[in-house]
Amino acid sequence: MFGLSNPQRFMAFTGPLTPVLWTAAVVLLAVGSWLSFTVPADYQQGETVRIMFVHVPAAVWGLGAYGALGVSSFFALVFRHALADAAARAAALPGAAFTALA
Structure with missing residues (x-):
């Protein structure tokens, strides 16, 4: 490992x-x-329920990307590891994109 x-x-x-x-x-x-x-429309909310299929996963992935950014930044700061710094840079753009989508 x-x-x-x-x-x-x-x-x-x-x-x-x-x-x-x-x-x-x-x-x-x-x-x-x-x-x-x-997917068929909901019987009460109709077609507007479909926003849930984009909004909720985008918010979860955005939070996950920012969590990965924080953890990898911690390892880059404490242990001075080059891959942790690269992982933090790689997580920043998807985190911002998913947050904007949510």
């Missing part, structure tokens, strides 16, 4: 996984979007 804390080993390990994970993310996003727009 600690072998992946070396940035070169980490990039060599995760490099081949990147296209596979991007493909899985795009497929899952397409399926989730299709399912959220084909």
Whole structure:
């Protein structure tokens, strides 16, 4: 586990996984979007209930990204680890995007 804390080993390990994970993310996003727009309307709230399918997950992911930003910033500050600093930088933009979407 600690072998992946070396940035070169980490990039060599995760490099081949990147296209596979991007493909899985795009497929899952397409399926989730299709399912959220084909759900029948609620009997009381009608079509307006569908905002819940975007708002709640975006808020949860935004909070999760800011939590990851805080934890990785703590590790970068205390332990001076290069990957923790990179993870904090990587979590900032999705956190802001999901917060804006929510």
